[in-house]
Amino acid sequence: MxxxxxxxxxxxxxxxxxxxxxxxxxxYVLFGGTMYRDGIDLSTADLFRGLKEGKKTPSTSxxxxxxxxxxxxxxxxxxxxxxxxxxxxxxxxxxxxxxxxxxxxxxxxxxxxxxxxxxxxxxxxxxxxxxxxxxxxxxxxxxxxxxxxxQMGLRFTVDTLDFLRMNGRIGGAAALLGGLLNIKPILGVVGGRVEAVGRVRGAKKAQAEVVQYVRDYVGKHGRTRAVFICTEGGEATLEDIRQAVAGSDIEDFGLFHFGAVIATHAGPGTYGVGLEPISV
CATH class of the missing domain: 3.40.50.10170 (Rossmann fold)
Known part of the structure; x- marks a missing residue:
């Protein structure tokens, strides 16, 4: 066994x-002077609430x-x-x-x-x-x-670049410019790293980009298992994406929430899809 x-x-x-x-x-997430166990002691809602109240940006280990x-x-x-x-x-x-x-x-x-x-x-x-x-x-x-x-795919986008900035993933100038121009990065895990695989202007175009990614993936790999993932605030958009791809050849594995470790870097309103071929 x-x-x-x-x-x-x-x-x-x-x-x-x-x-x-x-x-x-x-x-672990170190936040407000306390060490929390991811998925056990700290919810993403608690994390975002604490940041709004002015607590120092958390770190993870x-x-x-x-x-x-x-x-x-x-x-x-x-x-x-x-x-x-x-x-x-x-x-x-x-x-x-x-x-x-x-x-x-x-x-x-x-x-x-x-x-x-x-x-x-x-x-x-x-x-x-x-x-x-x-x-x-x-x-x-x-x-x-x-x-x-x-063959596995993971694509997601963030609502704001502020959290990537706070965690040192992008510079302050890039975050400011992205906010002013309403730029939404399309992110993926490529070679084990989180990489920018595209960028669009506006939330609707970002949503359409994720939908097209699912359709293209199914076209290439056939019957596909799809999981839909978000942080707090991304649920409505993610449900729209699920509906948009419902006619594709996918097995919908469900909607899930990123835990506090990933939410620390992504921020509220993040959403995306994870895809794998059912037969390999």
Missing amino acids: IAIVTDSTSDLTPEQQEQSSIVSVPL QPSPAEFAAAYQKALESADEVLSVHISGLLSGTVGSARLAAQDFGGKVTVMDSHTTAMALGMQAIRASVRAREGAGMAQIVAELERVQA
Whole structure:
């Protein structure tokens, strides 16, 4: 039997974790002098409310190797092996902590870099869990996830550039100019990094860009599993996108919210889609 471990940037709900027997190790958000566990102690609503009240911009950090070791030890009480799948190593040191912990388990723990984040990572963890329950071996599951990773897509846009500015992702002048011109960046995870893959002027054009991305992806990859992700304030736009692509050849995996770690960098009103081919 193979147990699946991931981290909180996967944005899996507690219900999904329980149903799929997935263990999620939380990252941390340091905010207002307090260290919070992502997905447990701090909601995105609390995060944005605190920022509006003038609290200092939060910082984020990965779990320690000891926390991963504890998760692996518990998982191995009822499993023979563990597959641990995590946020891209180019976005966080989380997968590095997991690999350090895995060294103490005599080859029973396999650690994978998902090369992505959010529910694009979550879908990989769920796929791995399903395949494990079906009786697939570790090599089979790892090979399938590697094929998925090569084809997976994640596109999103932000309502304001202020949060990217506050977290040092863009300069103040660029944020100011973008705000004045109503420029909306189209962002994607490319090669494990968040990159600007386009930009449009205005919210409607940004929405149309995401819709077209879904249609183009389905045209290229065929039957597609789609997950719709947002922070607080992005729900209405995301529902419009879901309706717009409803006639496409997709399996709608549902609407989810980014956790506090990702919301720290993205801000309110962020929305996007994660896509993977159902057959790989």
